[in-house]
Amino acid sequence: MVVEHRVEQRVEKREAVTQSQLEDVKTQNSDLQAQSVSPPAELSVRLVNGTTSCSGTVEVFYRGEWSAVCSGWWSMRDVMVVCRELHCGDAVAVNQEALVEEGRRGVAIKSCRGHESTITECGFREGGPGYCDGRNYHYVICSDLQAQSVSPPAEHSVRLVNGTTSCSGTVEVFYRGEWSGLCSSWWSMMVAKVVCRELDCGNVVAESRGPLFEHNTRGVRLSSRCSGNEYFIRQCDNRGGPGYCFGEYYHHVICSESVRLVDGAGLCSGRVEVKSDQSWASVCEADFDRQDAEVVCGELGCGAPAALQGGLYGGGEGQTSDKEFQCKGNESLLLDCDTSDRENNTCLPGNAVGLTCSEPDDVRLVGGDSRCAGGVERYDQGEWRTVGTLSDVKDIAAVVCRHLGCGSTVSVPPGNPARGFEASCSGSESSLRECPRSYDRSPGLTVICSESVRLVDGAGLCSGRVEVKSNQSWASVCEADFDRQDAEVVCGELGCGAPAALQGGLYGEGEGQTWDKEFQCKGKESLLLDCDTSDRENNICLPGNAVGLTCSEPDDVRLVGGGSRCAGGVERYDQGEWRTVGSDWDQRDVAAVVCRQLGCGSAVSVLPGNTTGAHGVVCDGTESALRECVITFDRHSGLTVICSSVQPDISLTDSMGGVSRGHQGPEVFRGYSFTITCSTQPQYPGGSFLLTFTCSNRTQTQPAVNHSAAFLFPAADDSHQGNYRCVYDNYGFSHNFSSESELLSLTITASPLPAFIIRHVVVLLILLTAITTSYLYYKPTRRQKRVNRVSSVDLYVNAMEMVSLSSRAEAGPGEERAAQGTE
Numbered sequence: 001m002v003v004e005h006r007v008e009q010r011v012e013k014r015e016a017v018t019q020s021q022l023e024d025v026k027t028q029n030s031d032l033q034a035q036s037v038s039p040p041a042e043l044s045v046r047l048v049n050g051t052t053s054c055s056g057t058v059e060v061f062y063r064g065e066w067s068a069v070c071s072g073w074w075s076m077r078d079v080m081v082v083c084r085e086l087h088c089g090d091a092v093a094v095n096q097e098a099l100v101e102e103g104r105r106g107v108a109i110k111s112c113r114g115h116e117s118t119i120t121e122c123g124f125r126e127g128g129p130g131y132c133d134g135r136n137y138h139y140v141i142c143s144d145l146q147a148q149s150v151s152p153p154a155e156h157s158v159r160l161v162n163g164t165t166s167c168s169g170t171v172e173v174f175y176r177g178e179w180s181g182l183c184s185s186w187w188s189m190m191v192a193k194v195v196c197r198e199l200d201c202g203n204v205v206a207e208s209r210g211p212l213f214e215h216n217t218r219g220v221r222l223s224s225r226c227s228g229n230e231y232f233i234r235q236c237d238n239r240g241g242p243g244y245c246f247g248e249y250y251h252h253v254i255c256s257e258s259v260r261l262v263d264g265a266g267l268c269s270g271r272v273e274v275k276s277d278q279s280w281a282s283v284c285e286a287d288f289d290r291q292d293a294e295v296v297c298g299e300l301g302c303g304a305p306a307a308l309q310g311g312l313y314g315g316g317e318g319q320t321s322d323k324e325f326q327c328k329g330n331e332s333l334l335l336d337c338d339t340s341d342r343e344n345n346t347c348l349p350g351n352a353v354g355l356t357c358s359e360p361d362d363v364r365l366v367g368g369d370s371r372c373a374g375g376v377e378r379y380d381q382g383e384w385r386t387v388g389t390l391s392d393v394k395d396i397a398a399v400v401c402r403h404l405g406c407g408s409t410v411s412v413p414p415g416n417p418a419r420g421f422e423a424s425c426s427g428s429e430s431s432l433r434e435c436p437r438s439y440d441r442s443p444g445l446t447v448i449c450s451e452s453v454r455l456v457d458g459a460g461l462c463s464g465r466v467e468v469k470s471n472q473s474w475a476s477v478c479e480a481d482f483d484r485q486d487a488e489v490v491c492g493e494l495g496c497g498a499p500a501a502l503q504g505g506l507y508g509e510g511e512g513q514t515w516d517k518e519f520q521c522k523g524k525e526s527l528l529l530d531c532d533t534s535d536r537e538n539n540i541c542l543p544g545n546a547v548g549l550t551c552s553e554p555d556d557v558r559l560v561g562g563g564s565r566c567a568g569g570v571e572r573y574d575q576g577e578w579r580t581v582g583s584d585w586d587q588r589d590v591a592a593v594v595c596r597q598l599g600c601g602s603a604v605s606v607l608p609g610n611t612t613g614a615h616g617v618v619c620d621g622t623e624s625a626l627r628e629c630v631i632t633f634d635r636h637s638g639l640t641v642i643c644s645s646v647q648p649d650i651s652l653t654d655s656m657g658g659v660s661r662g663h664q665g666p667e668v669f670r671g672y673s674f675t676i677t678c679s680t681q682p683q684y685p686g687g688s689f690l691l692t693f694t695c696s697n698r699t700q701t702q703p704a705v706n707h708s709a710a711f712l713f714p715a716a717d718d719s720h721q722g723n724y725r726c727v728y729d730n731y732g733f734s735h736n737f738s739s740e741s742e743l744l745s746l747t748i749t750a751s752p753l754p755a756f757i758i759r760h761v762v763v764l765l766i767l768l769t770a771i772t773t774s775y776l777y778y779k780p781t782r783r784q785k786r787v788n789r790v791s792s793v794d795l796y797v798n799a800m801e802m803v804s805l806s807s808r809a810e811a812g813p814g815e816e817r818a819a820q821g822t823e
Contacts, residue, residue, distance in 0.1 A: 106132025210250030266430030312354025386420025460624030506548025
């Protein structure tokens, strides 16, 4: 009985447990059923049919069902928001998939900025069934933080962090196992351009200085400046180390994401390309108009559109976008514009649209008489800042004048005493923002540009192809429309000396239009545009006729107190008076520029000058004139320079017509006399000339008389053929001076006629000229005519006797008999 009672208790207990478990299961099932009927949040997002939970086709829950997302344009900024909402890390890729099924409900997402937390913050263009007909699904891949590979990034690879998009933020470089800030004392848009290219973003839009590096923070320093053509930042030569960037700054970069200009001359010109499915595609000219161009120029940080033309910057090598843009012109981004499918899916060769935007208004000249003169300022991080430099003055001035649409640099007077951040240009940049800059404080820079005329592609400020400004664009001038008096006005307007050379095609043809007027200057005008003009009779300027002009350097430098124009204390004419020039550094470079400007050869010696306080000068030694160097208000001791003489000239002459010009240089007929003359400009008294002959060891030396010496050769023969050179030697100021001329290559050839016949012809021509002149300009009496006739006969007889004697003296026996027979 006891056993049976225990069994009954166990059975009752087991049944009670089973009943409790059943109740729990019912409760759980009811919870699951309740969960299953609760719909997702409206406009939530998911990825389906992917290889991981963080990849797949994008769908949005809309009005009770999952709907396709079918935006006409999809960018990485939209993908960033999707990945962020799903906690899937960074955006990796987006691809366009198959067309949305006909009649299915669709949702179009407005363009995201990239910083939104959820897709709903971007906004939607809602549609019902059939809204997505003719459009495509979008497949997204996120990095998936939980499934990321442990493989480290490549050494010296680059990234942007803490930005509003994947193409903006603080620059970091992967170095020795960790991400480090990138610092450089010189930073420019060219470095930022390489960063954007490596990240497969678009054009660089802006760069700015970030906060200071923390103490003992590892950094990677850019040890050389990027040219802007590199594909990776590591090609710019980096070097790094812990604490290396202390005292310097982080750098922020903003790149465009889905539009860029390629193969242009600067940051604001090139072929338009848009990003589609992670690849770049050209845009057909027919799908792109002025309003679209305004949006692109604004998005890239440039000014208004200046030129829009198919094939302007090549046809590109990739695909062509199949969308037609329909911007209103006031959108911030090209992807904010409406698009439509192109009716004709063919873009003919040469129709890839090229765009030239004007440069941004971030540079100005202040305190001058016009917008083309004054102290240089650049708009940077919300304020106008002074621009200064200690080098590259000519190049910086050229870039500033070009940026402002002014002409050539007229002068770079001593800068304002305010000190600004330092800039360094090569001179070829389109705008000042392309030049490297440093936040070191340097003396302010003042620039004076011409307004309506310039010289381009020359060696200095005073040479180049003449261009005038017409309707806000620059035009070359045809050689036929420009003469010496016009050149005098241009040289004077640009602050140069007198014209030295004027020739068509001397400095290339240029790529723009040709000026359609003929200048009629009198030579006294202050500006070229003050001259009268007339319409050109023939509106065609043949190739090779774009006029090139070389002006001499201005007479604003001299050497005083040295007994020669090529030795003495350096002075420069500035603001109406001669001022002493000094330098406490780069003295050899300053001396080289002074000697070059004065035409005095090379610098021989640089000595301490007078102790008078002088304007400081900084040169790099390559400048054509002292005005191209940095001139500061700092006071220095004076500078004394001794230059060598200039390169002597060598020339060939003869008295009887025995010299001709051949294909290889001058030629002398065998048996004829010739003279080689060495000369130099008057700088130092005395000296001597040494004539060297490269085909033998023989040399001749003569004293310099009136700065020249003549070397006579009575009769040319084959031993005289070869190369000759003049060497000028002098001594002064306790220094030996020596300079060499260019080579004179001389060829000896056979005469086409015997020498004595040519002599007779020359004498007869001289007599005929004299008799004709006498007959035309004098009216003598009959008796005087008789006397003149006798005198003429006597003159002829005497001349013939001289020729006979000369022939017998120089000819051999056979030639002497021939000469007697002729007489």
